[in-house]
Amino acid sequence: MSEQQPILSVRDLKVAFGTKKKQNEVLHGVGFDVYPGETVAIVGESGSGKSTTMHAVINLLPGTGKVTGGSVQWNGRELVGIGRKEMESIRGREIGLVPQDPMSNLNPVWSVGFQVEEAIRANGLASGKKAVHARAVEVLEQAGLQNAEQRMKQYPHQFSGGMKQRALIGIGLAANPELLIADEPTSALDVTVQRVVLNHLETLTKELGTAVVFITHDLGLAAERAEKLIVMYKGNIVESGPSREILQNPQHPYTRRLVSAAPSLASRRIGADASLPAAPTSTFDVAALAESTERKIGEPLIEVEGLRKVYKLRKGNFGSEDFVAVDNATFTINRGETLALVGESGSGKSTIAKMVLQLEDATAGTIKIEGRDTSKLNGRELFNLRRTLQPVFQDPYGSLDPLYNIGNTIMEPLKIHNVGDAASRKARMYELLDQVSLPREVATRYPNELSGGQRQRVAVARGLALKPDILVLDEAVSALDVLVQAQILDLLAELQRDLGLTYLFITHDLAVVRLIADRVCVMQQGKIVEQATTDEVFENPQQEYTRNLLAAIPGASIELGVEPAANEDYVPHLEAAPEHSAEANGAMGNASRNSTGPAF
Structure with a gap:
């Protein structure tokens, strides 16, 4: 690859926000190369400059x-x-660009x-109504959207988060x-659709020589799909x-x-062999979660029986047809327990959450909380x-009021339920900010x-x-690094452990479930096809569908090499930005290892 010329060559890139009088530099001289057909992943925590780098390009x-x-x-320009x-x-x-947020990047x-047709016309990819329409259908099918012809008539609010993400990938x-910048392209996708979409991207890379730059917080995805990795911090x-x-x-x-904290990689070792001690890795070691102290599991708190939800979808000539989103769902969650609902995008997980929260009425069946x-x-x-049943919604962009500052957003539930005075609410707000780092x-x-x-x-x-008894978490960690x-x-x-909370945890990330x-x-497709303890589902899945979900976890088969000694004495200080190092931020077109920067 060294004989080729890079299609993208970034040198000493600096970006700042603010006015001329007061500028805040957020990129401190970044440099890298991307070659034709190459797949590069940029990883790092939220706010490290991953998206800013590629948006500046x-x-x-x-x-x-x-x-x-x-x-x-x-290309030399x-x-x-x-x-x-x-x-x-x-x-x-x-x-091309696949933006990060599928919820707010489609016009409602x-x-x-x-x-999709507008993007095709704007880029001069087809002319004439029929040709444009045919290309739009093809684009959506390539991105893994089923029934693309029918789905094209629907509006963004009728799509699940994963379906919106696929539409954006199709547009990109x-x-x-020649180059596709994919900013968290699969964060809203379940693992099976993720595999379909990423396989398609891989085919493009090989057949068309398309280079891909992934901006991702999923190290499993980066390890499995990218040839080159760029790690960014501050x-x-x-x-x-x-x-x-x-x-x-x-x-x-x-x-x-980063490696020690990655659940998509760590899930393989947690519970795999209970006789092996977990290696100490960092202050937030995901492996340690598996070794947490025993909790008391109490009586049934949430009882769902025969739950069914049918939506009316409009058709032409003022007609409608039934769409069954949830069909005969039955489960129980005991006090102090975590039940995970997993499945593909559009399988009915979030619909069940909305019915438990009483944001949607059930068509049939019952939901009992504490027997009522x-x-x-x-x-x-x-x-x-x-007051005892609180949600954390899937979309961090749409679930926060843009006119409320963060302090008022967090204090709003306390005001609505008349909890404490202004001073105690403020103190509680600061306590919560500390809790979520x-x-x-x-x-x-x-x-x-x-x-x-x-x-x-902020949503968490x-x-x-x-301080609710029950927390309904709908993809609550999918957008997090x-x-x-x-x-x-x-x-x-x-x-x-401390408060005996009960969680209904909805996710497409099986590694987090573990x-x-x-x-x-x-x-x-709206039905619960398998129900068991976490260990049973992971070690002995009964359904072919479950086995496919498990097989699609990115990076599950990749061995890691974090030695226990490497982090034993390492206490991270996230507030301290690393000093600028010309070596760290120089050209990285070659495939050699480049590890620089201070040892924190």
Whole structure:
């Protein structure tokens, strides 16, 4: 590959936000190369500069963001400082983008099909109504969307998070670009659809010579799909080189910490052999969650029986047809227990959560909480129930009010339920920010000033504000990088032990399930097809569908090389940014290992 010329060559790239008088530099001289057909993964925690780096490449920095130094060469052409029209001719046609948030990147007033067709027309990929429509269907099918012809008529709110993500991937790939920037492209996808989409991307890379830059917090995905790995921390590159080599023998303390905290990789070793002691790795060691102290499991708290939900879908000529989202679901959650609902996108997991939370009415069946049928509660009883039953929603972008600052967002449940006075609410808010590892200064900031991972932490903090008995977590850690994910899972496990909390945990990440859940219900097309303890499901799955889900966990077969001694005395200080190192941030087109930066 060294004989080839890179299609993208970034040198000493610096980016700052703010005005000329007060600038905050967030990238401190980043450099790397991407070659034709190469797959590169950029990993690091939320706020490390992963997305900012690639958005700077295509001049899509938000707000006051500006490139303040360095060079970006695209096929030998300098992109820093070029005109808007020139950049627009490159974006889409030559460099495709799959944005991070599937919930807010589709226009709610246009059908999904119209938006895909618009991208095809804008990039000059087809002309004429029929040709454009045919290409749009093809694009959605390639991205793994079933019944694409029918789905094109639907609107974004009628799609699950995973389906929206697939539509965005389809739009990003529509022009067969030379480089695809995929910003967390599979964070909303279940593992089986993730595999379909990533296999498609891999085929493109091989057949068309398309290079892919993954921005991801999933180290399993990075290890399995990318040839080269770039590890970022606080706007610097601290390590880079062949992905498997880095993950099997991480040199930098920060990389070691990332590897030790990754559930997609750790799940393989947790519970695999109880006789082997877990290696000490870091302050937030996911393996330690499996060794947590015994909890008391009490009487049945949530009893769901014969639950069914049917939606009416509109058809032409003012007609409608029935769509069964949940069919005859039955399960029980005991006090102090965690039940995980897993399955593909659109299998009915979130619909069950909404019915448990009384945000949707069941078509048939019963939900009992502490023996009381929730469908028969009056307004006051339902209000009181909500104090003990709190949600953490899937979408960290849509579930926070953009007009409320973070402090008021977290205190809102306390105000609504008239808990304490202003001073005690403020104290509780700061306590919650500490619990979810957010700095207290965040209290005066607004959601649009936070990253996706930070917003999700705010949502978890708000869910915990009232100290509820039951927490319904709908993909609550899917948007988080592995370090924060480990902290949140550790926090949830600790709160469960201390307060006896009960969790209904909805996720498509089976690796996380292994860490947190006592029992698992596997859902397929609205039905619970398998129900057992976590160990039974992972070690002896009964259904072919469950076996396929387990086989699709990215990176499950990759051996890691974090030695116990490597992190024994390592206590991370996330507030301290590493010093700028020219060596760390130099060109990385070659495949040699590059581990630099301070030893924290």
